[in-house]
Every structure is written in C-alpha cells, then in structure tokens.
Amino acid sequence: MIDIETEALNVLRKWFAAGWAPVFARYGIEPDFNAPLEALRESLVEPLQLHAPLATLHRDDPLVRDLALDAHAALCPNDPAKSIVYHVWAGPHRTHGLARPSLRELDVLENYLYLLGRHEPLPDEPLAPIVLAYAYRERGATAHRLHADMVYSRVAITRVGTREARFIPEDQAWEAWAGDGFRVTRARLGVFLCRIVDGEAGNVSILDTADGDTRRSFALPVRKLFAGAQYPDMPPVHSIGFRGYFLGDKLKRVIDVSGASVPGTLDLTRAPFINEARIEVSAGASGRDDGIELDAFDGACVVGPRPRDRLVSIAMQEEQIARFTVPPRDGPPSLFRGHGIDEGNISFNRHYTSLQVPSSKARLLLETAFAQLEHVFPALLDPLPKTRPRAAPEYVNMRHRVEPDGRITVLGNTLPAGEYEAQLDAGGFEAAMFDDGVMDGAVWAVIDGVPTSAAFVLVTAPDFFPRADEEDLQAWGETNPQRAASHRFKEGGPTPLSAGRFVPNLLLNDPWSGEPLFAKTDDTVAALVSRPVPPEAREHVPPKVADLRRHAGGFLPDSASNEFAPGWDVSYDELDGTYYYTTHGLGSPYPEDVKFCASANAYWPAASPDAARTFERPGIPTAIPMLDDELGFHPDSLHGTPDAKPGWDGEFGPFFQALDGVAGVNSADVRRSDYVYNATQHTFASRVFDLSSEELIRRMEALNACLEAIPKAGSEMPSETDYWIVSATCGRSGDSRATHYTFELCVPDNGRAQTVVSRAVTSAAAPGHWRLWRPVSERVKAECRFDGPDGLVPRLVRYASFDETTGMYGEWQQRELR
Template sequence: MTDIETQALDILHKRFEAGWAPVLARFGIAPNFGASVEAVRDALLRPLAAFDRADPLVSDLAADANAALCPNDPAKSVIYHVWAGSHSTPGLDRPPLRELDAVENYIYLLGQHESLPDEPLVPMVLAYAYRKRAATAHRLHADMVYSRVAVTRVGTRDARFDSERQTWESWGGDGFRVTRARLGLFLCRLVDGNAANVSILDRVDGDGQRSFALPVRKLFVGARLHNASMIQSIRFRGHFLGDKLKRVIDVSGAAVPGTLDTSRPPFVNEAQLDVPAGSQTSDTAIEMNTFDGACIVGPRPRAQLVSVATQDTQIARFVVPPREGPPSLLRGHGIDVGNLSINRHYTSLQVPSSKTRLAIEAVFAEFEHVLPSVLYPLPKVRPRAAPEFVNMRHRVEPDGRITVLGNTLPPGEYEAQLDAGGFEAAMFDDGTMDGAVWADIDGVPASAAFVLVTAPDFFPRADEEDLQAWSKTNPSRAAWHEFKEGGPTPLSAGRFVPNLLLKDLRRDAPLFTRADNTATAVVGRPLPQGSENPQPEVADFRRHAGGFLPDSASDEFAPGWDVSYDELDGTYYYTTHGLGSPFPEDVKFCASANAYWPAASPDAARTFERPNIPTAVPMLDDELGFHPESPDGTPDAKPGWDGEFGPFFETRDGVPGVNSADIRRSDYVYNATQNTFASRVFDLSSDELIRRIEALRACLDAIPKAGSTMPSETHYWVVGAKAVRDTDARAPRYTFELCVPDNAHARTVESRTVENAAAPGYWRVWRPVGNRIKAECRFDGPDGLVPRSVRYARFDDATDRYGEWQVRDVP
C-alpha cells in the first residue's frame, strides 16, 4: 500500500502546487501535504462542509459525494470528479491518464478493507469512462460507465487525448487521428439485467434474463484479489485479426494468381501483444500502453487511410468474376440499369454468403416501410462471412500499372467491362481488424474485452445514442419515418456476442463464448431502490459523450460502418470482416443511402439521388462541394468531403434538369488514394443533426405532397441546401430547393469545363426534373431544435424564377 499511496499523494501534491489548490479549496479541500501520510489521508477522507453545488465543476456531482476521496467510489470523490469530468477547466492542466489511473488505484486501495459480496466474482477487462450525468447509464449524476466492447478507429495522424472532453480527438487538422480506448481490470459481479442490479444505457427486451458484468473493485499490482494474497504481476495481452481479403477470395470463389499466398499478409493480418504492467509495446498495426491496472490500446497511424495491398513485391489482386443476374430485359433502367444482380451492387463486387438469404433480405426490404412494426429494423437473416462490397474498378495491367476504369473507359464500354469481368482487380488494405484484450493476473487469465479497429467517424461530436433517444420522443419522429434505410440504433443496443474466432493463442482457448451476448451493453451502478431513469431532456442531446464506448458507434447492419456480423454454428457474432473491402466502398453506399448511420455517415443521398432513397439528414451545399459548372462554382472549385461534387440545376436542350455525381463512376477508394476522400471532418453535434432532420421534415410536411410527407418515402430530391446565419453560429433558418427527378431518363454526361477524365466532376449524370420548389424554415433561436414556421414558393419554368411565398406554421 505504501508505494501506491506515496505515488498518489505525490501526484496530488504536484497538481495542487500547479494551480489546483485554490480551485479545490472552493469545496473545502485543502490538505497539508507537509503533514504525515496519516494526517493527509485523514484530511482527504474527512467529510466536507457544505459547498456550492451549483459550481460548474461539480454541478452534476453525486448528491451524496462529500469527501475529497471516497473509498471504492471515484464518482463520489470530489477531486476525481473535478479532474476526470467533461467540464471546462480553463487555464489548468488536468492530470494525464497515467496519473489519473494512479489516483483511481488509491481510491480503490482505500476501500480494500470493505467486505466483498458473498457471491462468485470474476476478474474481467472492461472499457470504461467517467461521464457527465446525461451520458451515464442511470442519468442521475456523473459516474463511471463500463462495457466489454471498445471502439477504436484508424487514421493517418497520431492519437491525441482531449483531457477536457475526456476522449480522443478524431481530427488532426489535415487528417483523421487514430483513436484509442481505455481498458481497466476489474473484479466483477455477474448479475441479471434487473434494474435493482444494474443500470443499462440501452435496455432491450429480454435483458432481465441476460447476464451483465458490473465492477465491484478495480484490480492492479498491489491490490488483493478476493481475500487472497496481494497481486504481484499483471500482463496485458492482445490478439487482433484482420482477414477481410482472404475472405473475399474464399467466399466469392474468385481466383488469384498462383504467385500469391492467401494465408499470409495482406490477406490475413494478425497482431499479438504481451505487455507487463507499467510499460508499452507496439505491433506494426496496434499499440498498447499499460499502467498498473489499466491500458490504452488502439491502431498506429497509417501513411494513408487506404493503400494498395501488396505481398512482397506483388500487388494483391483477384480475377473479377462475370456478373450474375437475370437476363438483360430485367436489367432496370436509368441510374439503376444493371443493378439487379447476385454479385454486383452498382459497380462494386457483391459477395453474398448465401444467395437464398440475399433474396429473402431483398423481399423484407421491399416491405420494411409497409409493415414497420414487423420489419423495422430488418430481421437479421444474412450474416456476412466476407466483405459485402469489394472495389473492383482498379484493373492491374500485366506490367504492374493500375488503370482506374471509371476514369478511363467511356459509357457503355465501362459497364460492359465490369459486367464481363475476367480482369485482375487490385485489392486494398484499410487497417480494420477485430481484437481482444485480456490480462494475466499472476499467470491466470481474466476475461477479455472486445476491441474493434474500424473506420473513422465523420461526426465525432454526434452520437447514435442521441439520435436514437430523439426518435423516441414523438411517434412522428420514429426512425422508419425519417430513414429509408438504416437508422440511429447504437451498438450498445445490440445483443450479439463478440467475434468467436478470437483466441488466446498461447493456450489455444477461445476468448468469447455464446453466453457473452451483453458484451456491447453500456452499464453502471444500479438505480436507487424505487427510482427510475429520468427521461432525456433537450440538454441531454448535447451530451457530447463521443469516445470509444459502444453507444458512440453504430450497430451492425448492411452495409455497415463500425461493425458487421457473421454466424458460427447458429450463433451471430460481431466482426469487422463483413465491412467493405476497403471500408470506403461501404462508406459510399452508407452515405448514399440517406446517412445509413446518421451519427457517423454524412448524408450523400443528395449527391447521387439513388431511386427511392431520399435524403434524411441534409448536408449543405458547401459541405458536398460546388461543381465548377454550378452557379456557385469556380474553375478551381474543390470537391466536398468525399471527393465528389454536389448536385445543381442545369437546363440541357431546353429541358430543366439536375446535374449530379454518378454513383456508378464514383470511387471513394480512388479518392482516398488522391487524398480527396475524408478531406474534412464535420464539427456537427447531435443537436445540429436533429435540427436538420426536423427542418427537412417540417418543409416536407408543408409543401405540396410528392409521394409522401414522410422523409423516408418522399419523391422529392433536395438539390440545394443552405443555412442562413445571422449573428449566431447556429443557423436560425435553412433553405432547401427540391424537385421530383425523372430517374428513368438519367444519362451520363461529361463536364463542359473539367477536361481530365480522372479529375473530380468529369463523368456526371443528368436527368430531367419537375415540381421544383423552394422551402425555408425558421427556428426561434440557436437553442431551438424544432422549426416554428415554414414558407415555400413554386418555380415557374416560363419565367425562370420562384413565385410568391406561402407561409405555414409548424404545429
């Protein structure tokens, strides 16, 4: 105890001298560090006199927190709350995570004399974070939350921890930062999901009969495990596996050149970590820093988000199989021509694990909005044993050069080449993996945490959890009303098990079992007897939880963003190997499907206008990018976030129409290699996304009906979207220009001003449109989430201008 206590008191003394003394004195905390250790300890444990709980530093502190340090309870320790909470501390540096970990250990050490529950206790590695009230599982006060799943993200810049928000930054100014997760070793009770036993952030049907892990104490070198002797050693271990490229070959049956070995990298990438407490190590892909009872783990920065995969000196590649599908008379028309296929999705290779299940899922999708009570969200009928979509548009020539087909071949020849297949297509490495981290305590393994290494998040200040909560505040906001595909369900609401293929290779033992179906849950201390979770308030949607726990990630679906799922002997498990190869291939379809995952995926439905998939969360014109030929464009215009340009009205041969990007030509993977994809991150919070959802919904409700007033079923295409900002940073009103497209007569066009076929904006799609309308909605102020009025005006093709405004109040 002496070493742990000495270390913690030294940290406290140093931070008090660094400027924290007068701040903490506001709460009556003023220990004399020159006194004996016993006297300092007593001062830190002594009950405090009443203090101002309206102070922003302690406004969401637990009501019964009344000591500088509370044994076994960081949330009721005022010093810990002030240092670890996500509130502003201007001008003062907080302790780094290593020091905060030492203070945590001391808090738990002070309570080691307290008796443990008389029930089986299990040592487990958990992801954990200290959060403000609105982001906890019980929403009563700031507290710790825990999960058996952590979410980390790839990037091209070093990791950086934001101590004020207590999370890792996502954007480095000129590229995505890698993000990491904080994992700790805890002694846990296994309890059923009854509210008297545990609080659960996203409670789902059946949780009362499921088992959840809830920490009793933190474990570290020097702590005691049960009533046994003191822990002498802790080694954190990890196993990470990325085998997407091998699965592309195995499941699709595509051939590879005989000179490539699909059992080696880049087809199969593995990382094994073995790190004693208090040190660090790194594999080529994964880095781990350990403290005495916790660790920080996540991917290392990459030179590029996506790179051509190589083995020795060869490009990893496969022979593209020919298109499978119905005869040409069923090939569709317009933008969807040729899209009805078993192994194609537009111009991507589709790799269905089961063609029968693919057909069943397609039927369900057709009736999803007809029978939402039964089919929303879609039943889980088709696990992904391999990447759902694979880029096949980079042809590898005999001399090793790569030809980007979408930048080279003219219409007709381009589609024919992709249909015929038979050429070698380059494969790409994106760094995504599944991982597990566990700890050996004096040689005995503890239960593991599941660690996802997945794609960047374009909305790091917005959470799926917030949008999901908003969708439940009113029946008219139900997710199926807003989203044609996907929706805001967070990963914390999922109940599949972690990847069952991950093993402790030293023992040849699986790390997860079929019973681990609550791993993604975010949990905390149980509610006091007789109390209930408070309903979310408007302020709760500004919780800015962010970070690495599952409520900040999307649940599985198809296509996915953060995670997909597969099946082993009838049990569904979470994995990244069902995501696109590489992940930007999925991002294109997620984004073009009305922000499939609205707190991660920018809504590019406006950019592409896929038939019957309307916009849900409108991105603004400047966010999508002004094409050089658009009214706001310039010859040197830069593309938007994804390397593409947004749509614009354009009359051709006297016919009104819209010029837009072509989803068949668009290649986010190529854009990534040119550093135009992921060229920016959006500083949009959950409440800003909610405002945009509400703005569009109010406008569609007010203007003449086209298909439906529900955003998920409307026939309107949002071609223009602008925010009108006065003196406030948040827009008091939005203006949309809408029309109804004639997708049956879409045709490929070339840009009149962009001369290079490889340049953004060269190959485009033009289609006639009608029913052009401008709509504008106004908010009462920067804090309002629902518009108060809408006005709209019809466009007169004869005069080439909008008519008079008609005004509607929002009910």
C-alpha cells in the same frame, strides 16, 4: 511491489501545486502534504463538514454540477464518483485553462481509491476478473442518469487515421480530426473484479435496454484490480500485464467466399490477406505489433491503431500487388437488368459497379424482400430482422485494373459509357485489392500468471461526426411518434451499438493458449452499464431524453452503430446459429461501404454524412441534408469556379442544369464514383464536420417541416418522399449557428438518366468529369425558420413553386407551425 500510496500522493501534491489548490479550497479540501502520512490520509477521506465546517458545494459550479449528492470527501474509498477530487479531474467539463492529470495519473488515483477501501468486505457471491472499456461521464451520459459516474462495457471502439492520437481531457475522448487528416483514436481499458448479475433494475443500470435483458447476464464491477490490490479473502495481486490479439482477414475472405482466383505467386495465408497482431505488455510498458499499440499502466491500459501513411493503400505482398480475377456478372438476363441509373443493378454478385460477395443467395433475396416491405409493415419490420450474416466483405472495389506491367488503370476514369459497364460485367481482368487497417480483436489481463476474461476491441473506420452520437439521435426520435426512425430513414437509423446483443467474434482465439477468447453466452458485451439505482432513488431518475450537453460516445459502444448493411463500425457473421460481431463483413476497403450507405440517406446518421442527394439513387431520399458547400460546388454550377474543391467524399454536389431546353439536374454518378480512388488522391475524407447532435436534429426537423408544408410528392415523410433536394443552404446568426434552412427540391425522372461529361473539368481522372443528368419536374423552394440558433422545433415554413415559363419562383406561401 509498487508503493501505490506514495505514487498517488505524489500525483495529488503535483497537481495541487499546479494551480488546483485554490479551486479545491472552495470546497473545503486543503490537505497538508507536509503532515504525517496518517494525518494526511485521514484528511483526504474524512467528511468535509468535519474538516471545514464552512465549506459548501455550490451546485451551479460547473465542476461539481453533476457530482453525486452524497459525495462529501476529497477521496471516497472504492467509489470514484463520490470522490470530489477525482470527479473534478476526470469529468468531461471545462477547467478554465487548468491542466489536469494524465490518464496514467488518473489510473494511479483510481488504484489509491480502491487501496483505501481494501478492508471493506466483498459481495458474498462469485466474482470474476474481466477487462472492460470504461470512462467517467457526466450525469446525462450514464446509464442511471442520477449523477456523474463510471460507465463500463466489454466493447471498445478505436478508429484508424493518418495522424497521432491526442486525448482531450475536457471531453474524456480522443480527438478525431487534426486539421489536415483523421487522428487515430484509442480506448481506455481496465481490469475489474465483477459481479455477474441479471438485467433487473435493482442489479444494474443499462443505458439501452433490449428485450430479454432481465434474463441475460451483465458484468458489473465492484473493485478495480491492479498491482498491489489487496481485498478480503483474496491473495494480494503482485503483477498485472496486458495481452492483445487482433485479426484482419477481409482480403482472404473475399477470395474464399466469392470463389475468385488469385495468381499462384500470391500466398493467401500471409499478409495482406491475413493480418495478425499479438502484443504482450507488462505494467508501465508499451508494445506494438502490425499497426496496433498498447500502453499498460498498473491497473489499466490504452489500446488502438498506429497512424497510417494513407487511410487506404494498395495491398502489397512483398513486391506484388495483391489482386484477384474478377468473376463475370451473375444475374438475370438483360430484360431484368433495371433501367436508368439502376440499369444492371439486379445481380447476385454486383452492386452497381462493385463486386458483391453474398454469403447466401437465398438470404440475399430474403433481405431484399424485407427491405421492400419495411415501410409497408413498419410495426413488424422496423428494425429489419438480421437475416444475412456477412462471412466476407459485402462490397469489394473492382474498378482498379492491374495491367501485366504492374500499372493500374482506374476504369471509371478511363472507359466511356457503355464500354465501362460492359468491362465490369464481363470481368476476367485482375483487380487490385486494398489495405485499410480495419481489424477486430481482444485485450485481456494476466494477473499473477492467470488470464482474465477479455474485452472486444474494434479497429474501424473514422467518424465524420465526432461531436454527434447515435444515442442523442435515438433519444430524440423517441420523444414523438412523428420522429420515429421509420419516418426519417428509408434505410438504417440511429440505433447505437450499445443496444445490440450479439456476441464478440467467436473465431478469436488466445494465441498463447489456443483457447477461445469469447463464448456464445457473451451476448451482453456491447451493453453499457453503471451502478444500479437504489430503491429510494428510483422515483427521482429523470426520463431518458436527448441530453444534448452530454459528452458521450468516444470509445464506448453508444458512439457506434447497431445498423449492419454491412456496417460502418462493425458487421456480423454467424457460427452454428449464433450471430457474432466482426469487422470481416465490412467493405474492402471500407470506403466502398461508405459510398453505398452514405448515399442510402445517412445509414449511420451520427457517423456518415448523408450523400443521398449527391447521387439520388431511386427510392432513397435524403434524411439529414448536407449543405451545398459541404458537398462541394461543381465547376459547371452557378457557384462553382475552375479551381473548385470537391466535398468531403471527393465528389461534387448536384445542381440544376438545362439540357437541350429541358429542365434537369446534373449530379455525381454512383456507378462511376470511386471513393477508394478518391482516398488515394486525398480527396475522400478531406474534411470532418463540426456538426453536433443538435445540428443534425435541426436539419432533420427542418426537412420534415418543409415536406409537410409543400405540395405532396409521394409522401410527406422524409423516408418516403419522391422529392430530391438539389440545393440546401442556411442562414446564420452572429455566432455562426444556423437560424433557418432553405431547400430547393424537385422530382427526378430517374428512368431517363444519361451520362454527361463536364464542360469545365477536362481531365477524365479528375473528380467531377463523369456525371449524370436527368430531367426533373415539380420544382419548389422551401424555407424553415427556428426561433433562434438554439431552437430544435421549427416555428415557420414558407414555400414557392417554380414557374418554368418565367424561370422564377412564384409567391411565397407561409405556414406558422405553432
């Protein structure tokens, strides 16, 4: 058995010598590493006032600002949050250039804290060993908001990418962007001895409570388990290993649920139709299988995907392209096919030019009806009821035709208007399928040969806003009724996954035993919990607000979305009446989802850039405006150049353009745009946005203020306005932060949309060649100003209407907001 104390003292000795000794000396922590073991141990756990009477903890010191008020020792047995040394090294704060211990070394230090408290009695109630995702967070990101503390969940979020993982200690999170591509991100899991408690406030703190939580069961750790752990009335732990099982079967489900056929030479029971990863790792070792890697420590592990060559690649089985025969369009006759940009979009198995795979046509109709009524009866239908589980990818790319000789024809780059839509409607051709690495699975521990309960681990799409998270936007929306999600978002919203109460994938079984890894009673896995608030402190708990300084999210479920249509991070399915989380309802591949949901006013606002104004889908206005340079200047536009680069999604933004003397707007065509093709050309996901929660909030506030001030078109609510934001720019202060935003808006005539081709982009295969043009009216410019780059509440709005006769904007009309 390992000598935990020796390892921990070696970690302490190493890092004190690396520059931390004078820092901790300010707090009266000056251990003598040459002293006898017992004396050294005692100096680490004794109260500071006994060790150094003159030592003080200045609460304006960023290193200890969020430290628990009753923390008084270098190390506190059984409590990392009251251990000053652990807090300083593990917290998400800047350390002024000093490096800190690795995650493996922090695991050693955590184990030592619990070893020091091994003689303290355990609660006199049943306890269960469970693997949890966990992180040490600053005060505003904990569930109780009293001080920095551990937070735990049975759900972990990891993300695919093309670059190696890199952990950022200052943020306690994995870096999302490498400068030239997305990094894979991973999750930290540990095995804990847990009490199972109901959701009463005296038992557990819950970050995002949900109706019925007082009747649900939550896992709350009381001790950490590791090789060498010794607790009263329990046998000592001799060995711990970790196992992982991951399943990705989206491609098989496309075939099974849609009824599409595949060539007889393809085997649906093998990769890429079904991908599985099985990993078994002992303490201190690493293992990998099918793109998943697991590094085991003594009481914790780090798990996540390996980097991929491309975010999206053509799926292959040996030398064959995985493909399916596209079924013909299933929908009402042409009389009911819609008009303008939505022509042909009323169908049971098409969504614009993607294959739609609904598990139930009846539920599809019901969900559509609910969506139409959501803003008529927001009190009843916000959020929308979950009525349609996804047994297969909701949207499937079918625009890459596989020719008999194996070549691939990208139909959107080849066929002219009319012929393009007719070919997709008729089907009958073979379409290539794609591999995106998205899976879901479980990680559990094996303690002296006995398996524990598992954590649910998602391997999902990259996050384009790594500095923003759903929790901040949700909290901000709750500060004022006018900021409610129904006012801002026509579809989707900022509800975090930590507010969800579905169970994990019920189809995941332990491949070693054949037993199910999760049960129908595991409906609190996504909850994020921390210690309960003692009665004497409850009146001092600060209200839940948008604490925009928090370093939250990362690999825990408050950084993921609880909106599913079908979902960014995760979707859901149903088994015998029980809804469960799974990735097999996400698009095939996931950029197919991104196009539709990013164009649905940032359906997941802390993950997805808002592409609503890129495409202007009828009835779906912008919620969080992206700026012109973020969407990309088209070569035909006023600010475009012949070598202009597309925006984040491989497309270009809209721009005003007169056609035959008629005022109009030129924009990308949602029917022809192909994020999957763009991904293969490295233009989709070509950048990430360094936009914080504050910046997203400021853009929402600016848009809302402008729509309230300018002449009405439909509604002043961003979720219901008829205005299309064609241009969005900002003025910046000396530190590059925006002080004001300027929008140019108009009302489009979507029924008269027509296909146009670019004058400057001559290659049909290049982004921006195939476009849409539609006439517009009621053009207006609006500007919103804030008091400064830190202000979140608008101060002034001014606007001017456009005069088509003069081709200029008129006089500014100004309105002070406070």
